[in-house]
Amino acid sequence: MANDSACDRFNPWGVIPSEWKKLCKETLGLPAFRGDQIATALYQGFAEDWVNVSTLPNQLRSQLQELMPITPLREVAVSSSDDASTKLLLECPSDGEKIETVLIPSKQRLTQCVSSQVGCNFHCAFCASGQLGKTRNLTAGEIVGQVMAACRHLRASGEQTLQRPGNIVVMGMGEPFDNYDQVITALKVLNDQKGLSIGARHITISTCGVVPGIERLSGEGLQFELSVSLHAPDNLLRDQLMPVNRAWPLEKLIPACKAYTEKTGRIITFEYTLIKKLNDRPHHAERLISLLRQLPCKVNLIPLSPVEEFSGKRPDAEDCHNFLDRLLQAKIPTTMRYSKGRDVNAACGQLRLKSIKN
Numbered sequence: 001m002a003n004d005s006a007c008d009r010f011n012p013w014g015v016i017p018s019e020w021k022k023l024c025k026e027t028l029g030l031p032a033f034r035g036d037q038i039a040t041a042l043y044q045g046f047a048e049d050w051v052n053v054s055t056l057p058n059q060l061r062s063q064l065q066e067l068m069p070i071t072p073l074r075e076v077a078v079s080s081s082d083d084a085s086t087k088l089l090l091e092c093p094s095d096g097e098k099i100e101t102v103l104i105p106s107k108q109r110l111t112q113c114v115s116s117q118v119g120c121n122f123h124c125a126f127c128a129s130g131q132l133g134k135t136r137n138l139t140a141g142e143i144v145g146q147v148m149a150a151c152r153h154l155r156a157s158g159e160q161t162l163q164r165p166g167n168i169v170v171m172g173m174g175e176p177f178d179n180y181d182q183v184i185t186a187l188k189v190l191n192d193q194k195g196l197s198i199g200a201r202h203i204t205i206s207t208c209g210v211v212p213g214i215e216r217l218s219g220e221g222l223q224f225e226l227s228v229s230l231h232a233p234d235n236l237l238r239d240q241l242m243p244v245n246r247a248w249p250l251e252k253l254i255p256a257c258k259a260y261t262e263k264t265g266r267i268i269t270f271e272y273t274l275i276k277k278l279n280d281r282p283h284h285a286e287r288l289i290s291l292l293r294q295l296p297c298k299v300n301l302i303p304l305s306p307v308e309e310f311s312g313k314r315p316d317a318e319d320c321h322n323f324l325d326r327l328l329q330a331k332i333p334t335t336m337r338y339s340k341g342r343d344v345n346a347a348c349g350q351l352r353l354k355s356i357k358n
């Protein structure tokens with residue numbers, strides 16, 4: 001099927017729960033209430049095989065098995081880090097492509113970082129996902145499938161209390177706005193009360209700055225959170241680090257972000273990866289402050305996770321803290337996120353790149 005169709009109709013996890021009713025009536029010739037039973041079996045019962053769904057008549061089970069079998073992603077590698085984050089390498093059943101997802105526990109809830117594409121076409125200098133380019137988009141069913149795989153992993157590891165992640169961030173491999181329809185469909189499934197019921201404010205889409213995606217999202221009336229990966233306060237440096245800046249430079253990106261905040265009444269989080277001497281100097285902080293002044297936003301600083309393919313280094317702790325302090329003094333709400341799981345190749349795309357190279 002086409003990768004950019006609005007609904008992944010051949011994978012049950014790609015169907016928005018409310019659409020099951022329609023699908024039952026119009027395509028399967030069944031009463032609408034079967035739609036709710038199907039959604040319950042998938043997302044509360046975690047069914048992985050229609051044959052075992054005892055709430056459905058046998059004939060329907062075989063019909064569903066024929067039309068749209070449940071196709072779980074296969075867990076091919078698991079790596080755990082010292083800080084308790086876990087990275088799963090998953091295999092897509094349709095073509096054997098490998099994708100990554102990371103589980104990051106915190107005091108309040110478990111955050112899952114999901115991938116939106118196999119590889120990435122945006123080639124940010126410091127990011128392992130973009131090294132080999134994009135192989136293909138993930139379908140909505142494969143994006144939801146990563147969360148289902150995490151649920152299965154939690155159950156298998158005896159996690160009684162945490163059955164599912166409470167936060168989703170689309171910050172794994174890929175650029176979500178380069179696969180807009182499938183990503184939004186997947187997030188609707190995760191958010192739906194009859195889906196995985198994860199609150200919209202606990203779901204974050206992160207973009208490298210694809211302006212048409214930001215504009216489109218601002219018109220959807222959805223409550224998902226938006227993060228924009230900035231990483232540099234001027235075009236000269238951003239061009240170097242993020243080729244996307246040549247298509248949508250700061251004079252296009254920042255006004256699009258401002259328009260988003262005005263239209264939605266929401267704030268934007270800017271991600272800024274700190275790289276030693278390259279973008280962590282006091283004058284970079286000052287430029288960042290003037291760029292973001294007048295914009296309802298937060299800044300999230302992430303010290304670089306060094307990757308083999310990029311010569312940049314992780315900055316000194318003191319420089320990170322000075323950068324943070326300057327932003328805070330300028331009254332820009334700023335946090336520092338130490339990228340978890342560094343010891344298990346948790347930077348974007350590292351595990352997949354390693355599995356391909358080995």
Ligand code: SAH
Pocket residue numbers: 124126127128170171172173174175176206207208209227228229271273302303304305306307339347348
């Ligand atoms: N394409 C999207 C989402 C994927 S990357 C985006 O660019 O936002 C998620 C975040 O991790 C981005 O902010 C990205 O720039 C950052 N990132 C990628 N590689 C990194 C590394 N080696 N160290 C620190 N942050 C990194």
